[in-house]
Amino acid sequence: MTPGARVAAAIAVLDQIQAGAVAEQALTAWARGSRFAGSKDRAAVRDHVFDVLRAKRSLGDGAGRELMQRLAQRESWPMTELFSGDGHAPDPLTAEEMAALDAPLTLSVPARCDLPDWLWPLWQESLGERAEAVAMVQQGRADVFLRVNMRKGSVTAAMDALAKDGVTVIAHPDVAGCLRVTGNPRRVKTAAAYLSGLVELQDAASQRAVRRVAVPDGARVLDYCAGGGGKALAFADLYEATVFAHDIAPQRMRDLPVRAARAGVTITPLATEALAKAGKFDVVFCDAPCTGSGTWRRTPDAKWRLGPEDLAHVMQSQDEVLNASAPLVADAGLLVYATCSILSDENSRRVRAFCQRNPDWHIIEEHQDLPDANGDGFYTCALRRR
Numbered sequence: 592m593t594p595g596a597r598v599a600a601a602i603a604v605l606d607q608i609q610a611g612a613v614a615e616q617a618l619t620a621w622a623r624g625s626r627f628a629g630s631k632d633r634a635a636v637r638d639h640v641f642d643v644l645r646a647k648r649s650l651g652d653g654a655g656r657e658l659m660q661r662l663a664q665r666e667s668w669p670m671t672e673l674f675s676g677d678g679h680a681p682d683p684l685t686a687e688e689m690a691a692l693d694a695p696l697t698l699s700v701p702a703r704c705d706l707p708d709w710l711w712p713l714w715q716e717s718l719g720e721r722a723e724a725v726a727m728v729q730q731g732r733a734d735v736f737l738r739v740n741m742r743k744g745s746v747t748a749a750m751d752a753l754a755k756d757g758v759t760v761i762a763h764p765d766v767a768g769c770l771r772v773t774g775n776p777r778r779v780k781t782a783a784a785y786l787s788g789l790v791e792l793q794d795a796a797s798q799r800a801v802r803r804v805a806v807p808d809g810a811r812v813l814d815y816c817a818g819g820g821g822k823a824l825a826f827a828d829l830y831e832a833t834v835f836a837h838d839i840a841p842q843r844m845r846d847l848p849v850r851a852a853r854a855g856v857t858i859t860p861l862a863t864e865a866l867a868k869a870g871k872f873d874v875v876f877c878d879a880p881c882t883g884s885g886t887w888r889r890t891p892d893a894k895w896r897l898g899p900e901d902l903a904h905v906m907q908s909q910d911e912v913l914n915a916s917a918p919l920v921a922d923a924g925l926l927v928y929a930t931c932s933i934l935s936d937e938n939s940r941r942v943r944a945f946c947q948r949n950p951d952w953h954i955i956e957e958h959q960d961l962p963d964a965n966g967d968g969f970y971t972c973a974l975r976r977r
């Protein structure tokens with residue numbers, strides 16, 4: 592596909608999203624109906640669509656064609672080459688479109704920050720004077736990070752192995768064993784270092800969160816909201832602990848045995864019925880369901896789909912997770928509540944509400960990482976009984 596044809600494809604996908612389609616589904620449907628598109632074409636169209644979605648409001652929130660024109664303008668791409676009308680490229684710009692592009696958009700603060708209006712007060716209240724800057728960070732792409740599995744080899748061995756497969760990386764500035772991918776991120780999953788379990792895909796903030804937990808040798812650790820098991824795998828790699836994984840939706844853990852085998856670690860899955868009989872745990876880590884507001888660079892569609900009722904529902908789930916997981920913690924054990932959100936309603940407020948309901952628990956330490964060049968937004972709070 593020519594660059595113009597890729598833009599035309601992105602316009603078609605964006606039109607569907609603007610009409611209500613879910614981004615991933617619209618992209619998959621386009622790819623299925625476009626067998627001529629190679630992997631580089633699919634990646635380019637996806638990048639266009641996601642670049643727009645991160646900044647949809649500040650790009651005018653119009654139809655796909657207008658959005659792609661404004662993205663091309665913002666990125667200083669050669670507009671007349673992309674909108675040439677040649678082959679499968681979109682038609683050249685009309686005089687009206689050119690005039691519209693010349694007139695700057697009048698944007699409210701939430702529109703400039705690419706957030707829904709209803710969310711802006713909560714965002715401001717959570718982030719204070721950093722509200723605008725953090726929102727602007729989420730307009731850009733996030734890097735890919737890898738965790739080196741120390742059970743399989745060293746950071747140097749991982750860097751060398753990745754380089755052999757054309758994936759270039761640099762060490763993260765403050766998370767040990769974390770690598771930022773600087774070249775060919777799409778080759779990671781076929782690289783020998785990944786296939787052999789020497790590296791695992793995991794954002795730097797998640798790695799930092801697991802490293803912050805004080806896990807004594809020989810501890811029993813429960814990843815209570817395990818999902819695909821990313822945190823459980825990191826605990827099993829980093830600590831001399833026996834690691835268990837639970838999720839209310841066990842099908843989410845279906846890939847965990849394969850991932851654990853690849854990583855060379857043992858993780859015991861626990862169904863809900865098995866939890867009560869499994870004994871107490873020294874550490875219970877709750878990576879609670881959340882809005883994902885700290886990761887919206889990776890899932891920009893989510894910030895436009897989220898409504899106030901979804902936030903209320905997610906907060907209720909977070910309370911339920913805290914209520915149900917706390918009794919599983921051994922007397923002197925640690926309960927760690929975590930989300931990949933940056934909203935106080937999902938983080939400090941949930942933990943404080945839990946402590947009010949359960950005065951025998953108190954906060955030991957609390958961290959809020961904000962999304963930046965070194966990782967996603969992530970919250971952790973460690974609690975103990977008094």
Ligand SMILES: C[S@@+](CC[C@H](N)C(=O)[O-])C[C@H]1O[C@@H](n2cnc3c(N)ncnc32)[C@H](O)[C@@H]1O
Binds near residue numbers: 817881911
């Ligand atoms: C943020 S995701 C977990 C991501 C995962 N820890 C990882 O690193 O890949 C939250 C998970 O919590 C699970 N969940 C939601 N409510 C729960 C509950 N009450 N008890 C246990 N798990 C729950 C969801 O099914 C979902 O898989």
